[in-house]
Amino acid sequence: MSQTYQAQIYVTLRPSVLDPAGTAVQSGLQQLGFTGVAGVRIGKYVELTVTAETEAEARQQVDQMCDRLLANPTIENYRFEVQALTEGVAA
Amino acid sequence: MSQTYQAQIYVTLRPSVLDPAGTAVQSGLQQLGFTGVAGVRIGKYVELTVTAETEAEARQQVDQMCDRLLANPTIENYRFEVQALTEGVAA
Numbered sequence: 001m002s003q004t005y006q007a008q009i010y011v012t013l014r015p016s017v018l019d020p021a022g023t024a025v026q027s028g029l030q031q032l033g034f035t036g037v038a039g040v041r042i043g044k045y046v047e048l049t050v051t052a053e054t055e056a057e058a059r060q061q062v063d064q065m066c067d068r069l070l071a072n073p074t075i076e077n078y079r080f081e082v083q084a085l086t087e088g089v090a091a
Numbered sequence: 092m093s094q095t096y097q098a099q100i101y102v103t104l105r106p107s108v109l110d111p112a113g114t115a116v117q118s119g120l121q122q123l124g125f126t127g128v129a130g131v132r133i134g135k136y137v138e139l140t141v142t143a144e145t146e147a148e149a150r151q152q153v154d155q156m157c158d159r160l161l162a163n164p165t166i167e168n169y170r171f172e173v174q175a176l177t178e179g180v181a182a
Contacts, residue, residue: 002127010136026139028160034152036093036142045101045136048117051127061125069119 002051005058009080011071012043046070058082093142096149100171102162103134137161149173
């Protein structure tokens with residue numbers, strides 16, 4: 001029986017890749033008076049639901065989504081969490 | 092003694108706000124064959140470090156950063172985690 005899973009996906013630039021947006025935000029924060037801030041890196045956070053037979057299948061699907069569309073594996077890393085959504089499913 | 096803290100910040104659109112980018116990504120995923128995907132919402136994920144005297148002070152700083160620059164409180168929610176970075180600090 002298929003089940004709905006909630007996925008939370010984090011896409012981040014690889015550490016070796018420059019992050020101009022992060023640098024700009026860091027500069028902005030410092031100008032606002034947050035002088036102790038450093039190492040600002042900006043990534044994407046994606047939430048979605050997916051239906052699958054098992055949690056393993058849901059994880060495999062999300063991994064493929066990241067690899068094929070959500071992240072650019074050349075310059076980005078990704079990681080994700082998958083949880084079954086609790087639903088009142090009649091037997 | 093001041094200490095460096097690592098913050099992980101998640102900025103998401105409020106549920107009542109339309110997310111055209113999420114809709115476009117969902118459509119793209121479905122065209123790639125992921126027909127069971129739904130509810131795609133795209134947010135921002137920010138990593139940074141901040142120096143502060145205590146973890147409470149670090150949390151307060153990050154909360155202010157979110158409120159003043161990183162998130163738009165009118166249309167976005169945010170949440171964050173803060174951990175002390177383990178360093179070899181001489182007494």
